[in-house]
Amino acid sequence: MEPNDILKMLAADLKKAVDHTLNQFSSLHTGKASPTMLDSVRVTAYGSTVTLKEVAAVTTPDAKTIMVQPWDKSIIRDVEKGIQEANLGLNPMVDGGILRVPVPELTGERRQELAKTASNMAEDGRVRVRQARREALDLFKTAKSDGLSEDDFKRYEKEVQKEHDDFISEINQQLTAKEADLKKV
Numbered sequence: 001m002e003p004n005d006i007l008k009m010l011a012a013d014l015k016k017a018v019d020h021t022l023n024q025f026s027s028l029h030t031g032k033a034s035p036t037m038l039d040s041v042r043v044t045a046y047g048s049t050v051t052l053k054e055v056a057a058v059t060t061p062d063a064k065t066i067m068v069q070p071w072d073k074s075i076i077r078d079v080e081k082g083i084q085e086a087n088l089g090l091n092p093m094v095d096g097g098i099l100r101v102p103v104p105e106l107t108g109e110r111r112q113e114l115a116k117t118a119s120n121m122a123e124d125g126r127v128r129v130r131q132a133r134r135e136a137l138d139l140f141k142t143a144k145s146d147g148l149s150e151d152d153f154k155r156y157e158k159e160v161q162k163e164h165d166d167f168i169s170e171i172n173q174q175l176t177a178k179e180a181d182l183k184k185v
Contacts, residue, residue, distance in 0.1 A: 001143065003148065006139045007136070007156070007160075007163075009139075010133070010135075010160060011163065013135070014129055014132050014163060015167075016128075017129045018125060018171060018174075021121055021122060021128075021174065024121040025174065025178050028117060031105055031106040032063050033060040033065055033103040034060060034066075035058040035059060037066065038083065038101075039051075039053070041083055041088075042082055042086070043055055043078050043079050043082035044081075045075040045078045046075075055070055055071060055072070055075060055079065056068050056070040064102060064103050067098055067100055067101070068083070068098065068101060070097070073097045076097065077094075080092045080099055106182075114182045115182050118175060118178045119175065119179070122171050129164060133163075137160055140156050
C-alpha cells in the first residue's frame with residue numbers, strides 16, 4: 001500500500017470518528033427543543049418497526065416544544081407510544097392530528113448526568129481516533145518491511161501522530177463546548 005493511500009485512509013477514519021462523536025453529542029438535549037432529540041425513536045406501525053422520520057414530520061415551532069406530525073393520522077397512538085418507550089424523559093400530548101412534545105427544563109442533577117454521558121461519548125471518540133492511528137502505523141511498519149526507508153517511516157510516523165493530536169484536540173474542544181452548553185441554565 002502506498003504511503004499516501006495510508007494517509008488518506010487515516011484522514012477518512014479520523015473524520016468518521018469525530019463525526020460519529022459529534023452526531024452522538026447532538027442526541028443530548030440541553031433543555032432546548034431539537035428534532036434530532038427524537039432520532040433514536042422507533043415506531044411499531046404497519047406490522048414492522050421503523051424510525052420516527054419514516055412515518056412523521058418532526059419540527060420545532062419554539063425552543064420548548066417538538067411537534068410530530070404523522071403522515072398517516074391512524075398511527076398517531078403508535079407514534080406516541082414510540083416516543084414514550086424511547087426513555088428520553090419526554091411525554092407527548094395528542095392534539096388533533098399532531099403530537100406536541102414539551103421539552104422539560106433540565107435539573108442540575110440531570111445536567112451533571114448528561115455532562116458525564118458527553119464525556120463518555122468523547123472518550124469513545126478518542127478511542128476510535130487512537131485505533132485509526134494504530135492501524136495506520138501498522139500499515140507503515142508493513143511498508144517499511146517492504147522497502148520504505150527509515151527516514152520516510154519516521155516522517156510518516158510524525159505526520160500520523162500530528163493528525164491524531166489534531167483530531168483528539170477537536171474532540172476535546174467539542175466536549176468542552178457541549179459541557180458548557182449542558183451546564184448553562
